Amino acid sequence: xxxxxxxxxxxxxxxxxxxxxxxxxxxxxxxxxxxxxxxxxxxxxxxxxxxxxxxxxxxxxxxxxxxxxxxxxxxxxxxxxxxxxxxxxxxxxxxxxxxxxxxxxxxxxxxxxxxxxxxxxxxxxxxxxxxxxxxxxxxxxxxxxxxxxxxxxxxxxxxxxxxxxxxxxxxxxxxxxxxxxxxxxxxxxxxxxxxxxxxxxxxxxxxxxxxxxxxxxxxxxxxxxxxxxxxxxxxxxxxxxxxxxxxxxxxxxxxxxxxxxxxxxxxxxxxxxxxxxxxxxxxxxxxxxxxxxxxxxxxxxxxxxxxxxxx
Amino acid sequence: xxxxxxxxxxxxxxxxxxxxxxxxxxxxxxxxxxxxxxxxxxxxxxxxxxxxxxxxxxxxxxxxxxxxxxxxxxxxxxxxxxxxxxxxxxxxxxxxxxxxxxxxxxxxxxxxxxxxxxxxxxxxxxxxxxxxxxxxxxxxxxxxxxxxxxxxxxxxxxxxxxxxxxxxxxxxxxxxxxxxxxxxxxxxxxxxxxxxxxxxxxxxxxxxxxxxxxxxxxxxxxxxxxxxxxxxxxxxxxxxxxxxxxxxxxxxxxxxxxxxxxxxxxxxxxxxxxxxxxxxxxxxxxxxxxxxxxxxxxxxxxxxxxxxxxxxxxxxxxxxxxxxxxxxxxxxxxxxxxxxxxxxxxxxxxxxxxxxxxxxxxxxxxxxxxxxxxxxxxxxxxxxxxxxxxxxxxxxxxxxxxxxxxxxxxxxxxxxxxxxxxxxxxxxxxxxxxxxxxxxxxxxxxxxxxxxxxxxxxxxxxxxxxxxxxxxxxxxxxxxxxxxxxxxxxxxxxxxxxxxxxxxxxxxxxxxxxxxxxxxxxxxxxxxxxxxxxxxxxxxxxxxxxxxxxxxxxxxxxxxxxxxxxxxxxxxxxxxxxxxxxxxxxxxxxxxxxxxxxxxxxxxxxxxxxxxxxxxxxxx
Numbered sequence: 001x002x003x004x005x006x007x008x009x010x011x012x013x014x015x016x017x018x019x020x021x022x023x024x025x026x027x028x029x030x031x032x033x034x035x036x037x038x039x040x041x042x043x044x045x046x047x048x049x050x051x052x053x054x055x056x057x058x059x060x061x062x063x064x065x066x067x068x069x070x071x072x073x074x075x076x077x078x079x080x081x082x083x084x085x086x087x088x089x090x091x092x093x094x095x096x097x098x099x100x101x102x103x104x105x106x107x108x109x110x111x112x113x114x115x116x117x118x119x120x121x122x123x124x125x126x127x128x129x130x131x132x133x134x135x136x137x138x139x140x141x142x143x144x145x146x147x148x149x150x151x152x153x154x155x156x157x158x159x160x161x162x163x164x165x166x167x168x169x170x171x172x173x174x175x176x177x178x179x180x181x182x183x184x185x186x187x188x189x190x191x192x193x194x195x196x197x198x199x200x201x202x203x204x205x206x207x208x209x210x211x212x213x214x215x216x217x218x219x220x221x222x223x224x225x226x227x228x229x230x231x232x233x234x235x236x237x238x239x240x241x242x243x244x245x246x247x248x249x250x251x252x253x254x255x256x257x258x259x260x261x262x263x264x265x266x267x268x269x270x271x272x273x274x275x276x277x278x279x280x281x282x283x284x285x286x287x288x289x290x291x292x293x294x295x296x297x298x299x300x301x302x303x304x305x306x307x308x309x310x311x
Numbered sequence: 312x313x314x315x316x317x318x319x320x321x322x323x324x325x326x327x328x329x330x331x332x333x334x335x336x337x338x339x340x341x342x343x344x345x346x347x348x349x350x351x352x353x354x355x356x357x358x359x360x361x362x363x364x365x366x367x368x369x370x371x372x373x374x375x376x377x378x379x380x381x382x383x384x385x386x387x388x389x390x391x392x393x394x395x396x397x398x399x400x401x402x403x404x405x406x407x408x409x410x411x412x413x414x415x416x417x418x419x420x421x422x423x424x425x426x427x428x429x430x431x432x433x434x435x436x437x438x439x440x441x442x443x444x445x446x447x448x449x450x451x452x453x454x455x456x457x458x459x460x461x462x463x464x465x466x467x468x469x470x471x472x473x474x475x476x477x478x479x480x481x482x483x484x485x486x487x488x489x490x491x492x493x494x495x496x497x498x499x500x501x502x503x504x505x506x507x508x509x510x511x512x513x514x515x516x517x518x519x520x521x522x523x524x525x526x527x528x529x530x531x532x533x534x535x536x537x538x539x540x541x542x543x544x545x546x547x548x549x550x551x552x553x554x555x556x557x558x559x560x561x562x563x564x565x566x567x568x569x570x571x572x573x574x575x576x577x578x579x580x581x582x583x584x585x586x587x588x589x590x591x592x593x594x595x596x597x598x599x600x601x602x603x604x605x606x607x608x609x610x611x612x613x614x615x616x617x618x619x620x621x622x623x624x625x626x627x628x629x630x631x632x633x634x635x636x637x638x639x640x641x642x643x644x645x646x647x648x649x650x651x652x653x654x655x656x657x658x659x660x661x662x663x664x665x666x667x668x669x670x671x672x673x674x675x676x677x678x679x680x681x682x683x684x685x686x687x688x689x690x691x692x693x694x695x696x697x698x699x700x701x702x703x704x705x706x707x708x709x710x711x712x713x714x715x716x717x718x719x720x721x722x723x724x725x726x727x728x729x730x731x732x733x734x735x736x737x738x739x740x741x742x743x744x745x746x747x748x749x750x751x752x753x754x755x756x757x758x759x760x761x762x763x764x765x766x767x768x769x770x771x772x773x774x775x776x777x778x779x780x781x782x783x784x785x786x787x788x789x790x791x792x793x794x795x796x797x798x799x800x801x802x803x804x805x806x807x808x809x810x811x812x813x814x815x816x817x818x819x820x821x822x823x824x825x826x827x828x829x830x831x832x833x834x835x836x837x838x839x840x841x842x843x844x845x846x847x848x849x850x851x852x853x854x855x856x857x858x859x860x861x862x863x864x865x866x867x868x869x870x871x872x873x874x875x876x877x878x879x880x881x882x883x884x885x886x887x888x889x890x891x892x893x894x895x896x897x898x899x900x901x902x903x904x905x906x907x908x909x910x911x912x913x914x915x916x917x918x919x920x921x922x923x924x925x926x927x928x929x930x931x
Contacts, residue, residue: 071732072651072739078658079589092589093655093733166751197617252723252731252752253738266728268586271569 043298628763
C-alpha cells in the first residue's frame, strides 16, 4: 500500500515538476538571452527607438484621437508652418501633421509586422518541407524559390498591388508573397544541417513520422533563425509598404507614412519648400527601419551559436 | 477639337504607360531635388546649338496620336493647332470667329450650302500651295472612312457633299442646317501626303519627320514621353513666330517641372492639370517668374453611371441600381459642399460649379435658379434619401432595395491629386448620410469607364468657344453601337428631352436663340443629376519672364496660355533680350535637396560604420 501510494504520488507529481522545470528553464534562457542582448549597444538603441514609436502608436486613439484623419473638420488651414498648436505644421487638408505621423505609425507598423510574418511563414514552410522531403519536391520548390529570388521584388509587388483591389490586405499580401525566398533558402539550409544529426535518425527509428520530425525536432531548431529573420524582414517590409504607398498603390484613404509622403508630393511640397510635410514621415520610416535592423542583428548574434562564439 | 480633358483623361490612356509612370515619378521625385544643384545654371534649353531662341514647355500628358484624325488629347490637339491650319480660328481677344485657312465664308439662303474662300498665301512646308482641294479631301476622307472619323467625326456626320470647284473655293452641302459651320475644329491636312495612307485608324503620323504642315510651326521630331520638337515656320502667312524653336519636354513629375522652371531649364510650366496652390504661391514670390492664374475653360464634375447601355439596348457594366433614381442623385449632390471644395482643395484657384459650361463663355453660361439649385444641405439630402426609400438600418447605414448597405464605388484619376482629395471629403460627407464610399484611383481609368464598371466618377472636359462637342457627348447618338464598341459618349447619358434640344440648337443659326437652347440643355442636364459640376478650375501656370518677354493669353483679359483654342500663345511669345540673369536664385527646393542629401549620406555612413563594427565583432 505504502509503496503503492508512493508510486502514485511520484507518478502524479512528475509531470508537474517537469512542467515547472521547463518553465524555469525557459525563464533562465530568456534571462540569459536578455543578458547577452544587453551587451549589444546597437540592439538596445534599436529597442529603445522601437518603444519610442510603438507606445504612441498603440495609444494613438487616446493621444491624438481617432478623428485626427478627418478632412471635413480639420483644425488648421492647408499647409500651415510649424507652430505651437501644430508642432509639425499641417497637411494639405489642414490636419495636424504630428497627429498624422503618430496615426500613420499604426498602419506602417501593422503592415510591416503582418507582411513580415506572412513572408517568414511562407519561407519557413517552404524551407522546412524542402529540407525535409528532398527529392523532386525539393527540386521543384527550390526552382520556384530561385525564380522569386531573381524577380525584382518591387516590380512584382507593384504588379500584384495593381491587379488586386486597393486595401491594406493587398499591400500585406503583395509584400509577403514577394519577399519570402531568402527565408526559404536560409531555413532549408538549417533544416538540412539539423536533419543530419543523430537524434533525428533515432526519432525516425522510434517511429516518428514526417510531421512529428518537422514540428518537434526541426522547427524548434530553426526557430532562432526564423525569429532573427522576421525582425530583419520587418524593416524591409516597412520600407516596401512606404514605397508602394508613395507610388500611389495603397488605399488612398488610409493614413500611413508612405501615403503621407505621396500626399506631400501631390501637394507640390517638394518644389514649394514645405519641408515639414516631408521630413517627419521620412525620418520616421528611416528610424523604424533602422531600429528593426539593429534589433534583428542583435537577436541574430545572440541566438546564432556560430555568431555567438566570439563573445 | 482640343476638347479633351487635360490630365491624362479617361479616354484612350494606354495601359502600359502605368508602371513606367509610377516608377518614373518615384525616380524623378527622389532624384530631382538632388540632381538640380549639379546642373548648370542656364542650360542650353534657351539657346539652340545654332544660336536660335528656343521656347521650352514642360508637359506631362502623353501624346495619344499625331494624326489629326485620331488625336483627342489636349497636348496632341494643341500640336495640331500649331502645325495645321483650320478653316477658321478664334480671336484671342474675345473668342469670336476669325479667318484661318478660309478668308471668307457665306451660306446660301436656305443655309444648306456653305462656300468658303481659301487663302492663296498659305504654303505647305514642302513648298506646295495649300488649296481648297486639300480641305475638300480632308472632309471627304472623314465622311467616307470611319477610321478617319475617329476624333472629329461629329463635325461631318451632317455633311452631304464637299467639293473644291477651284483652288480657292470650297463648297460644303449639308443635309440639315448646322450651327457649327464657322467653328469646324478640324485640322486640314495636305492631300498629296495623306492620300498615300492606307489605314487611318492605325497611322499615327510619327514616322516621317519633319511632318508637312502649314501652321506657325513645323513638327520636326517626337520621342514618346521624352519631347516634341517644333520649328518656326518662317513663311507662315500671319507672320513668323518670334521664337525659332518650340519644345514640349516631358516632366512626368510636377515637382520636377517646377524645379526645372526655377532653374531656367524650361520657360513655361502648365502643370497637369494645373500647378498646386502650394506651388503657385511659392512661385509667386520668385524673381523672374510670372504666375498666370486665370479662369480656365474646364469644368470639373462628378459623373454618375446612368445604367450604361449601348445603342442596341443591351446594358453593360454594373452601376448601382439605386442611382437610377433622380432623387438619390440629387440628394448625393446636395451633400457635396462645393464651397469647401473651392476653399480647401483648390484653395481659391477655382470657381464654384453651376451649369455645364464654364462662366468664361458668358454667352452660354447658365446658373440654376434659386428654386432649382441643389444647395449644400446634408439634412435635406438625408430626408430626400428617406423619401427615395433608402432608409437607415440599426447600424446607421442606409440600405438599398436589396437590403444590403449602400456603398458606392467612385472612380478617380490617380494622376489628379484633386480627385483623391475630394474623394476623401465625399467619404466623410456621404458617410454622414450613412452611405459608404470606395475610392478606386487608377492611372488608367479607361477600361472600367468604357465598361460602365463604376457608380460615380470624377470627370472633366475642356470646353471650346463653340460648345457643340461637349454637348454632343451626352446624346443617345454618342452611345456605343454594341457593348463591344467604343462610342463618343462620355458617361452613357441618353435622355430624349436633351437630345431634342441638342438637335434644335445644332440647327439654330441665330446666336441668341441657340444660346437659349444650350442653356435649356444645361438646365436639363443639371436636373437629371448625371453630370454634377463641382467647380471650374483655374488655369494656374507659370513662365520665366527672363526668357519670355510677353505672351498672349486667351481671352486677352484673364485668360489661359497652355491649351488655347488656337496657336496664339506660342505664336505670339516674344523672347526676352537679356541673357545675363542666371536662374539659380536661392531656391528652397534645392536647399532641401542638399540638406536631405547630406542627411541621407550621413545616415548611410553611420549605418555602414555600425555594420562594419558589427562585422568586426563577428570576425574572430
